[in-house]
Amino acid sequence: MRLDVVTLNAALTVMQMVGAGMLFFVWRFSMHKSGAQKDSIRLWSIALMMVGFGMLLLALRGQIPDVISIVVGNALVLGGMGMRIAAIAAFWRIDRYNLAAALPTLGWLVLCLYPAFYDSYLARSIYQHLSLTLTAVAAIYLSFRLNTERIRAARWLSWVMVLELLMQCVLFVGVYTSGMTDFKQALTSPFFAAYILWMIMAVMATIICAFAMVIEQEERLLREQARRDPLTGLANRRDFFENAGLWLENAAHRTGQFAVALFDLDEFKSVNDRFGHAMGDEMLLVFADCCTQMRRPGDITGRLGGEEFVVFLPDADEAFAFAFADRLRQRFANQVRARTGGILITTTSAGVYAGRAPTGTLEVAIAQADAALYTAKRSGRNKVVLSKTAGLGTHADPDWQGSTANTPSAAAQAYDHSLDLDRPQDQRRRVGS
Numbered sequence: 001m002r003l004d005v006v007t008l009n010a011a012l013t014v015m016q017m018v019g020a021g022m023l024f025f026v027w028r029f030s031m032h033k034s035g036a037q038k039d040s041i042r043l044w045s046i047a048l049m050m051v052g053f054g055m056l057l058l059a060l061r062g063q064i065p066d067v068i069s070i071v072v073g074n075a076l077v078l079g080g081m082g083m084r085i086a087a088i089a090a091f092w093r094i095d096r097y098n099l100a101a102a103l104p105t106l107g108w109l110v111l112c113l114y115p116a117f118y119d120s121y122l123a124r125s126i127y128q129h130l131s132l133t134l135t136a137v138a139a140i141y142l143s144f145r146l147n148t149e150r151i152r153a154a155r156w157l158s159w160v161m162v163l164e165l166l167m168q169c170v171l172f173v174g175v176y177t178s179g180m181t182d183f184k185q186a187l188t189s190p191f192f193a194a195y196i197l198w199m200i201m202a203v204m205a206t207i208i209c210a211f212a213m214v215i216e217q218e219e220r221l222l223r224e225q226a227r228r229d230p231l232t233g234l235a236n237r238r239d240f241f242e243n244a245g246l247w248l249e250n251a252a253h254r255t256g257q258f259a260v261a262l263f264d265l266d267e268f269k270s271v272n273d274r275f276g277h278a279m280g281d282e283m284l285l286v287f288a289d290c291c292t293q294m295r296r297p298g299d300i301t302g303r304l305g306g307e308e309f310v311v312f313l314p315d316a317d318e319a320f321a322f323a324f325a326d327r328l329r330q331r332f333a334n335q336v337r338a339r340t341g342g343i344l345i346t347t348t349s350a351g352v353y354a355g356r357a358p359t360g361t362l363e364v365a366i367a368q369a370d371a372a373l374y375t376a377k378r379s380g381r382n383k384v385v386l387s388k389t390a391g392l393g394t395h396a397d398p399d400w401q402g403s404t405a406n407t408p409s410a411a412a413q414a415y416d417h418s419l420d421l422d423r424p425q426d427q428r429r430r431v432g433s
Helices: 005-029 035-059 066-091 098-111 121-146 152-178 183-187 190-227 237-254 268-275 277-294 318-340 362-378 410-418 423-432
Strands: 257-265 300-305 308-314 348-356 384-386
Touching (some): 066 098, 098 121, 152 190, 257 318, 308 318, 362 384
Parallel strands (some): 348 384
Antiparallel strands (some): 257 348
């Protein structure tokens, strides 16, 4: 059975229009997508609509003025294909490629002003194929380069465009080698028939991938929100216990050391009562920032609720864990004074437990750290207390009974030198306090 180019072109036009309409309704009536996702859907809809109208004008060649069919129709096709670059970039919140997406169309309109170019079917075809090829290469490059989150639907879209690029190259070679000189020859060309047939399938795949990208990204965002504390951005209780528990399971066969540091902001209720909940929230954010600044790769920080925070320290002994907690205690007090100009002095107390996997469980570690935290609160606050039942023993050094914010312990000083913690900023905070 022979493929009819006119019929296939009509089918491709309808496919483009239907896809544009579907994406338009998703963009117009969906209220649950982020701004970037909505922008991407809108641009995909515009791209399909432009290509669809362009293909329609090309199909009406001979029934409408040539300047509309040739110049406007091809400009719409080039603009729509270029718009895919902007749609892909918008999905990842990047808008600097909009001009690049319009360059092929602008070049086409300028060249059509020259009669030698406008009157040559071969010259117009070569420009179209080169522009579409470069546009496809740019879209493929962005799809791979920007997809740092490894979204599967984006990879599928990339491969669809790779196959589209290969077909574009085949069509280019076919047009160039056959020496087509007019549009009528193109209507009977098997190269054009095969290309349009593939484009129909590619458009279907593109629409599916565009929907799938948005759905997959939305699911990822919802999963992330379900695992994050909405105020501080740290792991919530569920995410903390899952990740820390997973580490303990993996470390069970090698008896890995670990430590848990539990923190509670001192007299936090009085801060809310005296200065309002906005100031209380700011203190929680300050402490979360301190945790983020000091955490090592692999450390798990979380907010258990209220003013209570926890840090899981893999491959850490009690000396390191105590020093970490004491250093964090000092940093928090310094940053509160710096941010409030000394008006507010807020401190934190901590309880530390160290153990080994698999003998030490996370529940036991949290309970022991909580008991040590209670001791720190009861004995005056603003200090770090090491659990007496720490899995690696206890220390007789007085520093291990806790230290005040004004007198760094020997352990904290040792920890200060063990990590590269933007020391110049710390020194400026100390001088200014």
